[in-house]
Amino acid sequence: MRSEHVNTTFIEQLGSILEPQFILTADQDKTPYLTDWRKRFTGKALAVVFPKTSDEVAKIVRLCSDSNISIVPQGGHTGFCGGATPDASGKQIILNLKRMNAIREIDRANQTITLEAGCILQTVQEKAAQEDFLFPLSLGAEGSCMIGGNLATNAGGTNVLRYGNTRDLCLGLEVVTAKGEIWNGLKGLRKDNTGYDLRDLFIGSEGTLGIITAAVMKLYPLPVSQWTTLVAVDNIASSIALLNLFQKRATSLLTGFEMMTEESLDLNEKHFPQMANPLKGKPPYTVLIELSDYESEEHVRQLLESVLEEAFDGSLITDAVIASNLTQANAFWHMREHITLAQAEEGANLKHDITIPLSSLERFISQTDALMKAQYPGIRIINFGHLGDGNLHYNIAPPLGLDSQEFNRQYEKPIHDLIYAQVEACHGSISAEHGVGQLKLDGLRAHKGSVAHDLMKALKTALDPQNILNPHKVVSI
Numbered sequence: 001m002r003s004e005h006v007n008t009t010f011i012e013q014l015g016s017i018l019e020p021q022f023i024l025t026a027d028q029d030k031t032p033y034l035t036d037w038r039k040r041f042t043g044k045a046l047a048v049v050f051p052k053t054s055d056e057v058a059k060i061v062r063l064c065s066d067s068n069i070s071i072v073p074q075g076g077h078t079g080f081c082g083g084a085t086p087d088a089s090g091k092q093i094i095l096n097l098k099r100m101n102a103i104r105e106i107d108r109a110n111q112t113i114t115l116e117a118g119c120i121l122q123t124v125q126e127k128a129a130q131e132d133f134l135f136p137l138s139l140g141a142e143g144s145c146m147i148g149g150n151l152a153t154n155a156g157g158t159n160v161l162r163y164g165n166t167r168d169l170c171l172g173l174e175v176v177t178a179k180g181e182i183w184n185g186l187k188g189l190r191k192d193n194t195g196y197d198l199r200d201l202f203i204g205s206e207g208t209l210g211i212i213t214a215a216v217m218k219l220y221p222l223p224v225s226q227w228t229t230l231v232a233v234d235n236i237a238s239s240i241a242l243l244n245l246f247q248k249r250a251t252s253l254l255t256g257f258e259m260m261t262e263e264s265l266d267l268n269e270k271h272f273p274q275m276a277n278p279l280k281g282k283p284p285y286t287v288l289i290e291l292s293d294y295e296s297e298e299h300v301r302q303l304l305e306s307v308l309e310e311a312f313d314g315s316l317i318t319d320a321v322i323a324s325n326l327t328q329a330n331a332f333w334h335m336r337e338h339i340t341l342a343q344a345e346e347g348a349n350l351k352h353d354i355t356i357p358l359s360s361l362e363r364f365i366s367q368t369d370a371l372m373k374a375q376y377p378g379i380r381i382i383n384f385g386h387l388g389d390g391n392l393h394y395n396i397a398p399p400l401g402l403d404s405q406e407f408n409r410q411y412e413k414p415i416h417d418l419i420y421a422q423v424e425a426c427h428g429s430i431s432a433e434h435g436v437g438q439l440k441l442d443g444l445r446a447h448k449g450s451v452a453h454d455l456m457k458a459l460k461t462a463l464d465p466q467n468i469l470n471p472h473k474v475v476s477i
């Protein structure tokens, strides 16, 4: 049979599952779904489909399985590794979950929210707050990323230090398998040792093992007091000593500890002049610290001031500004979150989302900075990140005046190789929170080692023998 005929029949059959307005086949309609946020990957798709229910997702998967057509699940399409972007064949469909955006239940006694995969993260935070709860997952893309995408990438963000990553916040999942069956694991239990943990298998699998359609997530009481401060630090060793001091003195009150280098804030100021650093001069490192608690505002403020005093006395910090109100606290956070946007404004850059054990972080930065500067004079190292988690966004922008696309074409591989070799030497990870997608597919075998990589392939083969769920992402079989 000719392939156009197969495609026409397939689209007709899709029409028996979804109404026509939820099946996009015209080029101009599909375009917004074909390129990733960073504009690094562009693919083609036979169709973009928008199911509303888990049943519809299951029917679409069964049809794709019968027709041997592969599926790229897509949420907010804000991922950094091209996981939600189709390949160039034009034979895949994109299954976008944005219509599955119902909040099914808030269980006040269990402190959980059961919601569908297409809920936008910020909407979930707002809904939880209306009910007097905190949903702590928070990241720069929260206005457009979706909970299914957060689960599929096991997203991190700014609150991991206190509340953990998306995996830690999830108690249960509903998933459509590669066979088109619906697995209902929405029990919301905090303890359940009944064999293999299927939930953990699907979290972080980036759409390669199943399509997440709903989840039960943990809620927390809303903190009553929150204090945010920016401090100036001379070097990374002092930043880590400061973290350890806060961990000792403020323990579980510490909810944020973010690091920004002078170069990253310079870039911010260049593209967003309203985001100027309120600290004196231009400190080599600016650290954003947040404390949250259920005690009075006064109690937390006193604790914050006393730890900062100790840090001044121990010469760990050289300046500090405590946000005097919520607007200023939000401005501090916006400064941190706008670095990613400032980089996008500046042009293409080489991203490295890495974790290093805190004990090796100073060595990693000093050695890698020195090697990079020696080999690529004029290079700009835009280093910032979730320091409390040992997670750096060690990004590279070309020397000023050079074309970034051309620079990346020429130096992307050697720069990745250099940085990842340093990561391996420090026993770190080449993907802390962004995942693998298609971006890091090639390097994964070497990084994980052959035993772990073969186990991953065995899992993929067992759960998706036809290889129809997001093929050639994370692991190729």
Ligand SMILES: Cc1cc2nc3c(=O)[nH]c(=O)nc-3n(C[C@H](O)[C@H](O)[C@H](O)COP(=O)(O)OP(=O)(O)OC[C@H]3O[C@@H](n4cnc5c(N)ncnc54)[C@H](O)[C@@H]3O)c2cc1C
Residues within 6 Å of the ligand: 037, 072, 073, 074, 075, 076, 077, 078, 079, 080, 082, 083, 084, 097, 117, 138, 139, 140, 141, 144, 145, 146, 147, 148, 149, 150, 151, 152, 153, 154, 155, 156, 157, 158, 206, 207, 208, 210, 211, 212, 213, 340, 341, 433, 434, 437, 470, 473
């Ligand atoms: C400005 C900005 C800041 C960011 N900050 C952070 C940060 O601090 N921490 C962080 O971890 N990430 C961050 N990210 C990256 C990104 O927002 C996260 O990876 C997010 O979790 C992706 O969600 P999404 O809905 O956009 O998923 P998409 O990009 O649509 O998809 C991501 C992957 O998940 C799969 N997928 C999506 N939905 C489903 C589903 N329902 N079932 C199965 N598979 C699915 C896709 O196939 C793809 O492989 C940031 C991105 C931007 C643009």
